[in-house]
Amino acid sequence: MLLSKNLKHLRTSQNLTQAELSEKLGVQRTMISAYEDGRSEPKLTALTVMAELFNVSMDELLYHDIEEKGRKAVQNKATKILTIAVDADDRESITMVGQKASAGYLNGFADPEYMESLPQFRLPNLASNQTYRAFEIAGDSMLPLVPGTLIVGGYVEQLKDIKSGKTYILVTATEGVVYKRVFNYLAENGKLFLVSDNEHYKPYEIKGEDIMEVWEAKAFISTDFPNPKDRNNPMTIEDLSKMILDLKSEIIKMKVDKQ
Template sequence: MKMLSKNIRFLRNSRNLTQTDLADQLGVQRTMISAYEDGRSEPKLLALNRISEIFSISLDELLHHDIQELGRRVLQPSQTKVLTIAVDAHDNEQITMVGQKASAGYLNGFADQEYMESLPHIKLPNLSSHLTYRAFEIAGDSMLPLVSGTLIIGSYLEHLRDIKSGKTYILVTITEGVVYKRVFNYLEENGKLFLVSDNEHYKPYEIKGEDVLEIWEAKAFISTDFPNPKDKAAPVTNEDLSKMILDLKADIIQMKKK
């Protein structure tokens, strides 16, 4: 099975595991892992099941899907993801709104049609009809200048590989619940996402890719808090930081001349 050997090698490298590391987890000799990856031997069913558990991947995807070329097939490899949506009387999709108090229940009910229908729904103009949207109410001040109570309108992303580093996303996760962060994608390197707050007082942190249940790319926001010139400015970008350093060097040179 050419695809199997290629996938085992790719998944092992993506987790920064040596052949010995993987062999220890499977309870086999290192030479057996080398044989798997070279296509000289095939894992028995028990070993296949263990490999699928280690890398959180279905047997079908492991055996038949080119992960390196096409990326992971679904967010939750153990099951096909079916997105539950709400429609109006004319069968048009509506934007389901998940408030702060509803966030905890959303983790258990996002796949339940009855639960999703119980949540409030809104409509917004000028959004692409080809995308599915959901609105999440953020809590706290970790993403200033957007304040607590702001509604983030996100479009649904099916694959983790579609996350673009530096953009903001609503992530529905097993470990952190529903979070809105600026995300940096390191899945190919270590299988993790790096989550950063726009408020510098909050430390960045990592989560595993397999802990992500849903991804919603931020497209718009609704807030009752009007911009104020005295409010905190937007977060400093790398370009801003570089300019500040250059300006500081220029000031120092000028001071020395005087």
């Protein structure tokens, strides 16, 4: 059983002292020390409070090495229940989130009044069984798509459904709204690896628990026409395989640097 190790890791990661945790659990501080040393085991009521406090399942708390393997529960985390807009015929519309609206979206995506204030439109040839949202991208990190391009994304309900190598709009608590090529390492370390198609930008990691919404890129709208070279030279399977190998090498290097 990994309770003692997990408890100490979760407590310190949230900057809680043993005294502060003992107050939340309603036990003596010396009991927290005993739990973390493995000299005593908490009662079921205390375990339940721990699981709720640290937002983990009981199984994860007791039997999963959270420090070494990362969060397990986040793999099956449903991102959220969506607030959607419909037209007069009760048909779901695509809500557009412009660059200037991105900051407000982080605070208002669950507010029906805010969502209704954003522009709405419809597009043909999109599957009718999915919710879509359009985000205007900024910067040149995803060339050849230029700043101002609208990325139309289909809603992804669970983080585990993110497919490595595909592009996604991620609404995050730490990075805001970003459009990146994503590699899914949630099962290994509880993180996603975000890569720009423009090689001048370095890839970086983001914790699964910091993801608020995920939208898989389905279409884009732009007033800038792609260069013929871009259309004739799409990313191949070989290119993607090489990218994955390079990314794994980069992740290993990052882990070594942290040690």
